[in-house]
Amino acid sequence: MLVVSSEEVQKNRLRLKTTITSVRWLALQGCSFRGHNESCKPLNRGNFLEMLDAFGRLNKDVGEVLNSAARNNKYTSPEEQKEVLNIMANRVRQKIRGEIGDASICILVDEAQDESKREQMALILRFVNSSGILTKIFFAIKSVRDTTSLTLKHAVSDILVHYNLQAQKMRGQGYDGASNMRGAWNGLHALFLKECPYAYYIHCFAHRLQLTLVSAAKDVRDIWDFFSHLDNVVNMVTSSPKRICELKITQRREIEHLLEIGELNSGRGAHQIGNLQRAGTTRWSSHYDSVKRLIDMYGVTCKVLEHLMEHSPNISCQAEVGGIYKNITSFEFVFVLHYMRRILSITDILCQALQKKSQDILTAMRFVYTTKSVIQELREDGWEEFQQEVISFCSKHDVCLPDFDSSYRIGRSHGREYPTVENHYHYDVFNKAIDFIQMELNTRFNETSVELLSLSFSLDPKNSFESFNMDDICKLAEKFYPQDFTKQDIYSLRIELQHYHNDVISEPRFQVSSLSELCQELVSSRRSENYVMLTRLIYLVLTLPVSTAIVERAFSAMKHVKTAIRNKMEDGFLTDCMIIYIKLEFAMNIDIDSIIDEYYAIKHRRAPFK
Template identity: 35%
Template sequence: MDIMGNKHLLLMDLRIGRRYSNSFYNVVKRLCEELMNQFQHTQKVLDNFTFEQIIDNRLRLKVSIDTIQLLAFQVLDKALKNASYTSPKIQKEILHIFSTKVKNAIREEFGDAKYCIIVDETRDELKNEQMAIVLRFVDKDDIQNIRRQRYDGASNMRALVAASKAVIPIHKFFPKLTFVFNIVGASCKRNDELKVAQAVEIEHMIDIDKLETGKGLNQIGTLQRARHTCWSSHFKLVSSLIKIFSPTCEVLLNIINEGTTFVQRGDTDSAYEALTSFEFVFILHLIKEMLEITDLLCHALQSSTKAFLQKFREDKWDALLANMKSFCKVCNIDVPNMNVPYIRRRCRARDHQDDFTVEHYYRVDIFYATIDSQLQELNG
């Protein structure tokens, strides 16, 4: 005898309860269907049951359902026959009762102690705004036991990254960064290709004595996803991209040459062109250095972070530019002549020459402007 064949028998017994509550009947019906679905997954086990075991199991299930029916009917018999306990109005009333009890319990707990209310908002993964209201207080009998308080720096990081986007080249950089990540990290196959390319590069660098060997060194990794609600993850993304820049380029070139569709090859070509431009690489290094400093907001005082940023602005331009040129040389990226007049590109046509040099553009319009946006945000 197959226990799956008894589903209709159970539901026939349940129809007796319909005169009491259609809602309850539907709930128990869904319960039975879920139980039957679970039985399907264990059919091999059930096939080995004896006839007596099947009868006993059916009896236990029927008794359990009858018991649930009896208890529910005792409640429903005392209620109005047209009562509905799943309507939005009833649910709101129940929530109101719960909230009132919670508020009364909180009032009793902290009495006349001081308290504060924090209202914060953020975006979830679907980019929907979420607001949280937090009541912070200390028990009236325990305030003398306070030692310290700690705060999350995620909102500060978000404000700083948002402030940096006020600089147009930085604002254009982040979509390109996400574009590159989405192409390279689109599938397990591409992640595997990225790891293989890293292994080949590490082996080559070791052969030419450009890398040290030892335990924990030269680990193979992937690009770190930048999450909208966790701004410190942007620092991890730019750091990982700098570390595996050449393998990332190799994966993009493979897609351009072997992509299955014109759209795929065209999008990848655009990503590769953006990734290997001097401006993108310059901002990539600038953002990495800047976020490495501002990440200290989560661990240090705000004034210290401002001091680090100011020192970086005043002293680190030459070091950043030298590091950039060395990086571009390794990755075969053309470094523009910093002393020639800067020519602005508009709609892909170089039709306007400004009255300043290429170095002025990168140093003043991007380097200084980006750091100043951070300092202004911190001062505010």
């Protein structure tokens, strides 16, 4: 049996501690570990080895044990790094698993390509923890050979089984609207429903909102034309560094002129020099930002286009810029520009609300209703004020105004005439687009006709529990969660609700605005110990998903961890780096000495001393 002195043991532990500290720091920062050349000669041997050298220079004891280590006992090889990283990642997953406990869970799943063009599936778990706090946690990312529903189902099931998470505890599923996800017969949600009939699927609300706006843009020709012209304007002005520089110079001159004549007030941080923003294809918030930015920089953009027309090197380029300038200075463009800012500003509040981490489905549905109401108010009472806003903008920027009282003909071939130009813009653009948006919102957000959510509103604490209905709450538990409530539990729930009505509803501390806040108050006040069945039902409703925005955040983290210069990263290494990078607070609290003990225990099991 090999005998190692206590002094050598302490040196080995110090070496390993230095390695663990370096690995954890690099993983937390999303940095690469290895260098292109890790031999002794290069000036830069990569982040990991250079960090070890830095520790050695700062601490004499560390430097001595690192330099005196035998070649096969340095704890610095790539295999040792992966071993340490895997131990830490498993510790984070165990922490998450402990936080979940026996709670019901909802899974959020989406897939995306990584830097090496491999399909990666991200899994997010949504649950209510023991403190009554609604929690959404990134749990795993796994490479899949394809994105068929069966492949994704097997991948999710493998992860759940590995960490002792029972599929029967699922009470919600959240995906986008792709056919492999929402297919009624063979979609991912349908496959899980066969195993767990109470894992209710809800299409991502943020994705529905995006589809609503896309449909409205496609169905109203003026809006579709506007976005085509907007793309041309942004592309033309931002297509080269010289044009961007010209834009910023013109903008600076414009701000200085307005400050001189007193139309702008100076202040710290005010009137920043900016740039036009290109709209994304999948995130409609970027369309809102693009529209706002062009309105703020409209005059400057027109001057830049005028400059390009005068100084373009050839006739074709001059003609292209001239066409774009003609479009941007037309009344039709300015009208739809302001119209889309108004519409997108209303829907953007809903879009941002849907992406909040602690959003519950009842609050999300209320935002949907208020969005519909505000848009309808704009249609009924907003035309005159909006028209004056557009006219004022056109007068300020010398945009030619049409004769609103003259007749309007749509194309030579159509032969259709409107009584006046104002009627065309009012009814064929303004009202028509709103009607399409309202129709799409009513079609895609029709949960009031779905009994599950209709009954769930009985739990809503808004406006002093005005929606409270004892029969609906009992019906919700009995019909939609029979696996969680026996007949005796339903009876107990009804008795609890009688006390709840006279106890909690009348107390000021429970006058909150959302179900998630009510849940936290019930737990913190220990009322949850008295209203066990009701608290269980609230947990289940909160588990229902709202949007998959957190999955998109996981993919953003993946792009940070796996980059163009790290595109050969192994899937296991990527997964371990991701879980530590995202769950920063868990990884920081890991005890290093316990990692050392686990490391040696693993090594001993693999190669015990003879």
